[in-house]
Amino acid sequence: MISGLIMDIMGLHRFAFHSQVGYTWVILAFVHLVFNWGKVKAYWRHRFRLHPHQDLPTPPKQLQQLEHTQKSDRRSLFFSLLAMAGGFILGRLLPTGQTVDFSSQKTDGGMFYHQWSKLGYPQALRAILNWGEQPARYKTYGDARQIELPDPKGYQGLSLESAIATRRSQRDYLNAPLSLVDLSRLLHLACGITHAPGELRAAPSAGALYPLEVYPVVHRVEGLQSGIYHYAIQQHKLELLQPGDFRAAVVTAGLGQNFLGQASVCFVISGIFQRTRWKYHERTYRYVLMEAGHMGQNLYLGATSLGLGACAIGAFLDDALNHLLGLDGQKEAALYLITVGRVETG
Ligand SMILES: Cc1cc2nc3c(=O)[nH]c(=O)nc-3n(C[C@H](O)[C@H](O)[C@H](O)COP(=O)(O)O)c2cc1C
Incomplete structure (x- = not known):
C-alpha cells in the first residue's frame, strides 16, 4: 500500500513503462498462482484447519503452538486484506492533482514535467529519494x-x-x-x-x-x-x-x-x-x-x-x-x- 502511494505521489504510474512493468508482475503472479494452485490450496487447508489432528492424540504443548500459529496466520491474512482494501480506497479517494493525458495531441513532456514538479505537501515525500551529492561550486579547466x-x-x-x-x-x-x-x-x-x-x-x-x-x-x-x-x-x-x-x-x-x-x-x-x-x-x-x-x-x-x-x-x-x-x-x-x-x- 505504501509503495503504491509513493509511486502515485511521484507520478510514476503515468509513465507507460512503469504501468507495463506493474501489469507484467500482476500477470506473472497470477500465472505462478495458477501453476501452483494445488500447493496453495493444500497449504491454506493445512493452515486453517482448526483441529487438524482430531483423531490423533496431540500433546497439549504442540496443540497450543499450532493454535497460536493458526491465529497469527489468520491475523496476517486479515491485515493483508485490510491493507489491500485501504490502499484501494485511498487510491480512489485521494486527489490525484492535475494529471497529464499523454494520449491527447495537446500535451508534451514539458507539460508533464510542469505538473510533476509542482510543489505541494505530498511532494515533500520525494525528498526521501537520494538526489546525489553537491558538486563543486566552480568549474575550471586547469590545463587550459x-x-x-x-x-x-x-x-x-x-x-x-x-x-x-x-x-x-x-x-x-x-x-x-x-x-x-x-x-x-x-x-x-x-x-x-x-x-x-x-x-x-x-x-x-x-x-x-x-x-x-x-x-x-x-x-x-x-x-x-x-x-x-x-x-x-x-x-x-x-x-x-x-x-x-x-x-x-x-x-x-x-x-x-x-x-x-x-x-x-x-x-x-x-x-x-x-x-x-x-x-x-x-x-x-x-x-x-x-x-x-x-x-x-x-x-x-x-x-x-x-x-x-x-x-x-x-x-x-x-x-x-x-x-x-x-x-x-x-x-x-x-x-x-x-x-x-x-x-x-x-
Ligand atoms: C528564449 C528566446 C529564444 C530566442 N531565440 C531566437 C532565435 O533562435 N533566433 C533569433 O533570431 N531570435 C531569437 N530570439 C529573439 C526574439 O526573436 C526577440 O526577442 C523578439 O523578436 C522580440 O524582439 P526584441 O528582443 O527586439 O524585443 C529569442 C528570444 C528568446 C527570449
Whole structure:
C-alpha cells in the first residue's frame, strides 16, 4: 500500500513503462498462482484447519503452538486484506492533482514535467529519494591557457532605464572587433562576483547555488585569439579550450542562423544540473532555465548599455553545440546562446 502511494505521489504510474512493468508482475503472479494452485490450496487447508489432528492424540504443548500459529496466520491474512482494501480506497479517494493525458495531441513532456514538479505537501515525500551529492561550486579547466581580463568596473554606460527602453534583438553586426575590456565587462555583468562575502554574483540564483557556466565563442575580439573559451568566474579569467575559427561550426549548430558567425562573440550559457538538483530536486530544471534567462537579460542590457547589439538564440542543435563545447549534454548542457557585436548606432 505504501509503495503504491509513493509511486502515485511521484507520478510514476503515468509513465507507460512503469504501468507495463506493474501489469507484467500482476500477470506473472497470477500465472505462478495458477501453476501452483494445488500447493496453495493444500497449504491454506493445512493452515486453517482448526483441529487438524482430531483423531490423533496431540500433546497439549504442540496443540497450543499450532493454535497460536493458526491465529497469527489468520491475523496476517486479515491485515493483508485490510491493507489491500485501504490502499484501494485511498487510491480512489485521494486527489490525484492535475494529471497529464499523454494520449491527447495537446500535451508534451514539458507539460508533464510542469505538473510533476509542482510543489505541494505530498511532494515533500520525494525528498526521501537520494538526489546525489553537491558538486563543486566552480568549474575550471586547469590545463587550459589562462587569459587575464581587464578590470570590468568603473565605466559609465546608459542608465538602466534607457538600456531597457532601447534594448532590441540585433542581428546585423558590423565587421569590427569588440574590445577586450567590453568582453570583460559583459562577462562581469552576466555572472561576475559582485559581493565578495558569500561570493554572490550579478545574476540571482536559487539558493545561491549557481548552476550556470559561460563559454564565449570568440570570433572577433581585439587582442584575443579566436576560439572557444570558458569563463572562470571566481578568478575573472578566460580559459582557452580550443583555438580556431568556429564561425561555421556555430552557424551550423545554430540551425544556419548566419548572424551567429557575424557577431563578435557568441556566449553559450550552460547548466550543471546537479549543483541545484541535490537541494531543489524536481524543481531543478525550472530554476536552471529561469537563471539562464536572468543571465541572458544581463547580457542583453549590458550590451545595450555599452552601445553594442545582442540577440538571444533558443533554436540550436543541442547535440552539435554540446559537442562543440565538449559537454556531455546530460550532467552539463548548453541552454541558451547570446550573440554580441558592434552595430550601427544613431
Ligand atoms: C528564449 C528566446 C529564444 C530566442 N531565440 C531566437 C532565435 O533562435 N533566433 C533569433 O533570431 N531570435 C531569437 N530570439 C529573439 C526574439 O526573436 C526577440 O526577442 C523578439 O523578436 C522580440 O524582439 P526584441 O528582443 O527586439 O524585443 C529569442 C528570444 C528568446 C527570449
